[in-house]
Amino acid sequence: MPKAALITLNAGDDPLANLPVTCDLIEQAAGAGAQFVLTPEVTNCVSTARARQEAVLHLEAQDPTLAALRGVAQAQGIWLLIGSLALKTGETDGRFANRSFLISPDGEIAARYDKIHMFDVSVSETETYFESKGYRPGTQASVTNTPMGRIGMTICYDVRFPALYRALAQGGAQIITVPAAFSPVTGAAHWEVLLRARAIECGTWIFAPAQSGTHKITTGKPRATYGHSLVVAPWGEVVADGGTQTGVTLFDYDLSAVDEARARVPSLTHDRPFDLRPVQ
Numbered sequence: 001m002p003k004a005a006l007i008t009l010n011a012g013d014d015p016l017a018n019l020p021v022t023c024d025l026i027e028q029a030a031g032a033g034a035q036f037v038l039t040p041e042v043t044n045c046v047s048t049a050r051a052r053q054e055a056v057l058h059l060e061a062q063d064p065t066l067a068a069l070r071g072v073a074q075a076q077g078i079w080l081l082i083g084s085l086a087l088k089t090g091e092t093d094g095r096f097a098n099r100s101f102l103i104s105p106d107g108e109i110a111a112r113y114d115k116i117h118m119f120d121v122s123v124s125e126t127e128t129y130f131e132s133k134g135y136r137p138g139t140q141a142s143v144t145n146t147p148m149g150r151i152g153m154t155i156c157y158d159v160r161f162p163a164l165y166r167a168l169a170q171g172g173a174q175i176i177t178v179p180a181a182f183s184p185v186t187g188a189a190h191w192e193v194l195l196r197a198r199a200i201e202c203g204t205w206i207f208a209p210a211q212s213g214t215h216k217i218t219t220g221k222p223r224a225t226y227g228h229s230l231v232v233a234p235w236g237e238v239v240a241d242g243g244t245q246t247g248v249t250l251f252d253y254d255l256s257a258v259d260e261a262r263a264r265v266p267s268l269t270h271d272r273p274f275d276l277r278p279v280q
Contacts, residue, residue: 002148004036005029006209006229006249008242011040012216013047015056019065021246023072029248030076036148038081038209040229041156041179042098043069045086046211049220050134053096059088066101074107079148083179083209084115084155086135095136100153100179102144110146113153114138117161129183131157141167149174149205149255156180159194162201169202170268174258178208180225187226192238199232203261203268205253206232212244234261 007025011018022043029037044065047053060066065085073080080103087097098115116139118132141164143152152168152175159165159178168176176198182191199206212227229242229249234257242249262268 001252001254002035003033003250003252004038004148004207005032005034005251006207006231006240006242007037007039008210008212008227008229008246008249009040009043010213010215010246011043011046011211013045013049013052013056013218013220014216015044015065018044019068022065023068025246025248026069026072026078026080027076029250030078032248032250034078034250036079036081038083038177038179038207040083040209040211041181042086042211043083046181046215046223046225047086047217047220048223049217052219053086053134054094057086057088057096059090060099063087070103070107070109073103073105077105079103079105079146081153081177081179081207081209083177089136091136093136096134097138098131098135098155100155100177102146102151102153104146111142111144111151111153113142113155114140115155115158116141116164117157119157143168143171143173152176152204154178156182159198162198165198165202165204166268169204173202173204174255175205175207176202178206179210180208181211182226184224184226187228191226191228192230195230195232196236196238199234200236201267203234203258203265205234205255205258206230208232210242212246234258
């Protein structure tokens with residue numbers, strides 16, 4: 001069975017300070033035998049301040065975190081999911097991309113995914129987010145064939161939109177990645193149940209590396225995240241929980257569990273057309 005690892009981070013808003021911590025944990029995971037290593041959403045920079053992001057972020061081609069992590073993947077000979085990087089886009093509106101990268105063992109970019117669903121919510125009177133002000137949403141979903149399995153990529157808030165996951169599963173995904181920087185409030189209430197629901201509905205493995213703790217922010221609104229990097233099997237059981245501490249969560253997974261779950265409940269083949277009657 002393949003061995004994989006989720007990395008739990010507590011990234012701040014200085015990408016150059018975050019990078020050596022991330023590299024060290026990836027190397028630890030590879031040294032422990034992981035062939036596939038996954039980092040969380042915004043691996044390079046956790047920040048809500050547009051001015052700070054403008055000062056420290058880069059275009060993809062010049063991003064030092066991306067270049068360094070591609071080098072680590074190549075040096076360690078592993079598949080690496082960079083959960084996401086906050087990147088400049090060069091667009092006239094100044095918005096950034098929240099982009100996930102799948103890196104092959106030769107250090108090449110095998111797939112990219114820009115987060116589709118933006119976290120524009122008011123969790124409480126004191127906790128609000130308006131992600132679409134700073135980030136432009138993606139429009140493209142995809143499934144990538146790898147020796148680790150057929151991988152569909154999502155990010156964080158996407159988990160609340162099951163149609164995306166169903167499309168990935170029906171497109172062949174055996175593993176769906178859900179790197180996240182989940183709010184502590186919504187995380188405690190919804191994180192595990194949403195991930196388990198997506199795994200059960202799709203009959204897929206769910207690999208969900210997470211940011212955790214109170215983040216070191218030099219400017220802007222303070223930020224905290226829920227943690228609990230999770231692995232959920234296709235039948236819905238939680239296989240691994242990384243808790244709230246930063247570090248490496250190792251696990252084994254069996255792709256035959258996907259076929260077994262889908263054979264037991266073949267709901268991906270049972271879609272039926274229907275009409276929605278307007279309210280009278």
